[in-house]
Amino acid sequence: MPVTPERWPDLEALFGEKGACAGCWCMWMRLPRAQFDRQKGAGNRRALRALVGKRPPGLIAYVNGEPAGWVAVAPREEYARLGNSRVLAPVEGDGVWAAPCFFIKAAHRGAGLTASLLAAAAAHAAKSGARSIEGYPNVNRAQRQPAAFVWTGFESTFKRAGFTEIARRSPARPILRKTLAKRARHG
Numbered sequence: 001m002p003v004t005p006e007r008w009p010d011l012e013a014l015f016g017e018k019g020a021c022a023g024c025w026c027m028w029m030r031l032p033r034a035q036f037d038r039q040k041g042a043g044n045r046r047a048l049r050a051l052v053g054k055r056p057p058g059l060i061a062y063v064n065g066e067p068a069g070w071v072a073v074a075p076r077e078e079y080a081r082l083g084n085s086r087v088l089a090p091v092e093g094d095g096v097w098a099a100p101c102f103f104i105k106a107a108h109r110g111a112g113l114t115a116s117l118l119a120a121a122a123a124h125a126a127k128s129g130a131r132s133i134e135g136y137p138n139v140n141r142a143q144r145q146p147a148a149f150v151w152t153g154f155e156s157t158f159k160r161a162g163f164t165e166i167a168r169r170s171p172a173r174p175i176l177r178k179t180l181a182k183r184a185r186h187g
Contacts, residue, residue: 002056002124003070008049010060014067019045020103021151026058026072029079029100058101059120061113068108071117072101073124076134087170088136093177095131097121102153114153118161126180134177135163 003011019025023041025048031039039047051057057078061069076098082088090096099121104113118135125133137153155174163176 001060001062003052003058003060004056005053007060008052010062010067011048011052011070014060014070014105015103020070026070026101026103029072029081029098032080032084056124059117059124061117061120063108063113068105069113069117070101070103071099071114071121073097073099073121073133075130082136087173088175089169091134091167091175091177093132095129096177097125097128097130097133099125099133099135099153101151103151115157115161118153118157122161122178122180130180132177132179134166134175136173136175139172139174 001007014020015025019041023044025041025044027036027039027044027047031044031047036044048057057074058070058072060067061071074097076082076090076096079098079100082090082098082100099118102114102117122133135153135158137155137158138150140154140156155176158176158178161178163178165174166177167175169175
């Protein structure tokens with residue numbers, strides 16, 4: 001479900017006291033580093049809440065009526081960190097949206113919720129007029145990785161969802177994109 005002002009309490013409950021991870025409140029990809037550091041914690045919480053007041057900056061997954069997962073999804077230009085990265089710098093394309101961040105509540109990790117959120121993010125982006133959607137996942141590794149290091153999702157999840165690699169400027173961080181179906185126009 002898109003995060004609206006009415007759903008803000010659900011997002012707060014999902015992210016908890018730590019704002020998902022160390023006061024991030026899913027603002028890491030949206031802000032220049034100095035600004036992110038300055039407003040870490042309560043400031044990032046206020047910034048995300050302000051975004052929610054304008055339009056949904058992401059989606060919440062529910063399991064048995066309880067908030068269980070999150071995916072950030074918005075036009076790629078909204079993520080300042082991408083434009084300033086040599087590894088994740090934008091690859092040419094118009095109408096590109098991004099799904100750069102996931103958060104799954106500990107009790108629901110490993111149950112396929114990231115794949116469900118990724119499918120919902122693609123559908124939401126398409127409905128909003130996006131031509132394609134990108135992700136910047138981690139490469140799967142044999143050893144288990146701490147949740148704090150896999151907030152971008154795994155490459156295998158994106159590939160199973162129909163994403164293809166369009167760039168890889170670092171061995172561990174591919175840029176994957178999926179072309180979205182054009183909506184039929186009625187009128």
